[in-house]
Amino acid sequence: xxxxxxxxxxxxxxxxxxxxxxxxxxxxxxxxxxxxxxxxxxxxxxxxxxxxxxxxxxxxxxxxxxxxxxxxxxxxxxxxxxxxxxxxxxxxxxxxxxxxxx
Numbered sequence: 001x002x003x004x005x006x007x008x009x010x011x012x013x014x015x016x017x018x019x020x021x022x023x024x025x026x027x028x029x030x031x032x033x034x035x036x037x038x039x040x041x042x043x044x045x046x047x048x049x050x051x052x053x054x055x056x057x058x059x060x061x062x063x064x065x066x067x068x069x070x071x072x073x074x075x076x077x078x079x080x081x082x083x084x085x086x087x088x089x090x091x092x093x094x095x096x097x098x099x100x101x102x
Contacts, residue, residue, distance in 0.1 A: 023029045069076045 024033060
């Protein structure tokens with residue numbers, strides 16, 4: 001059901017579209033479109049460059065995090081290794097679970 005409010009919204013939207021189309025056909029409008037295209041291209045290039053650097057950033061984060069942990073807690077590496085060994089079942093005591101009783 002179309003009521004007057006929906007019809008008015010449609011007409012205003014169409015009028016705005018026509019006005020925008022006419023503005024974009026002017027020299028100033030065409031300059032604005034070219035500027036937008038240029039900025040979009042710059043953003044795309046920047047995003048692609050960032051994607052290529054992600055593995056490098058994660059490697060730096062891993063190395064710096066590891067160095068920081070070693071600096072502030074020299075035995076953390078052994079603790080973490082023991083924990084991982086226990087989780088994988090390589091340690092002397094493996095975590096066990098008891099089966100549920102019926």
